[in-house]
Amino acid sequence: MNVIVAGAGPGARYLMTEQLRETLKAADVVISSVHFDGIIKGHLKLGISDTIKYIEAHKNERKNVIVLASGDTGFYSIAQTISRQVPKEVNLRFLCGISSMQYFVARMGMSYADMKLVSLHGRGGSIVPHVCYNKKVFSLTGGDNKVDDILRELVAFGLGDVKVSIGERLSMRDERITRDTAANLLNRKFSSLAVMIIENKNARDPLIPLRDGDFVRGKAPMTKEAVRELSAFELGIMPGETVYDIGAGTGAMTCTLALRARENFVYAIEKDREAFEIAGNNMKRLGIKNIKLVFGEAPSDEMKDFPPADKVFVGGSSGNLREIVTLVLRKNPKAEILVTAVTMETITEAFALFKGMGMEISSRLVSVSDAHKLGRYHLMRAENPVYLIKGVPKEA
Secondary structure: OEEEEEEOEOOOHHHOOHHHHHHHHOOOEEEEOHHHOOOOOOOEEOOHHHHHHHHHHOOOOOOEEEEEEOEOOOOOOHHHHHHHHOOOOOEEEEEOOOOHHHHHHHHOOOOOOOOEEEEOOOOOOOOHHHHHHOOEEEEEOEOOEOHHHHHHHHHHOOOOOOEEEEEEOOOOOOOEEEEEEOOOOOOOOOOOOEEEEEEOOOOOOOOOOOOHHHOOOOOOOOOOHHHHHHHHHHHOOOOOOOEEEEOOOOOHHHHHHHHHOOOOOEEEEEOOHHHHHHHHHHHHHHOOOOEEEEEOOOOOHHHHOOOOOOEEEEOOOOOOHHHHHHHHHHHOOOOEEEEEEOOHHHHHHHHHHHHHOOEEEEEEEEOOEEEEEEOOEEEEEEOOOEEEEEEEEOOO
8 A cells, every 4th residue: 555645735725736636636545634625525534543544454455545634744743643653564655735834924924934833733731831932933723722722821821912923724715814912812712723923022042041140039048050050950851841849939940940941831839928929029020931839838739739740859848858759759750859958967868768769869069159359359258068969760
């Protein structure tokens, strides 16, 4: 069997490539979704799982089968799923098409050279982290992330002033393009067949480091700049990972972690009311919004609602380190945990706890001194040394 997965464009027949038109003439079977009703005659209307089953059942037949994919095969397409699951006996090829992203960006007179491209169609996740750190974001929508849902989330996270362009039923006769701020579009109704371009002129560059002077501190404890950077390095946070910050303090470490987890969220908890409010204000002032901060003492009921973490920073455990680690590993047995400690008691407890749980342990002692001017001279003033103690489950 020969199978060609072909990008059929946004929907209108005139946007199908000439190569696809010629290939369709030689097809024995054409498979597509209902998206192409009225455009392709005599095709089998099958979902992705049934398409795979059909190919499996007929893999030894001498047939030319075309599977039509919406848009382009290389842009969040069913093509990748098919390529992973078709039997090895099948001769598989791909034909490119015009994606809804290409079409919509052209309609808006924009370029996608500097645009973050994401898909929330039938996926989990959130648009908020992407909008925080990119001036322009294109997103496919659908499933649990329809346009209405995305607009509500943007407004809820203080991004109501971003400019949003929405394209519905692109290339169809009833195509509609709407453009306004997220807040102004909040109560409008939109089609489930839609794409979005979101522009945030205040997007933050996640590669610019945060300095101690960027934060309002008050009386709340704050992890110092060098320790923050080294801690984030030790955890090795990837952009799409879920991260916890236990004992957020001023939010300085929380914000540092959020810059690294820039395609996901940091879930932070703080028990001191003044520190909690300072942390929230720092996050708002710095425009770092991929953070979900709760008030409480870990591991409280609020923390139990956090999703499983990939990486965890413990800056303050209030004597509950064992309970915190137990909860983290119950949610994700592969989670990596970093504890900072300045007292011998916490150091001893962290080592004993990680060892007792069969975790691989690594540690680093950080001693930082900064220069301070004294008359004509500069003298080094040392900060308290800090231990970074990391526990990694052996099966990870």
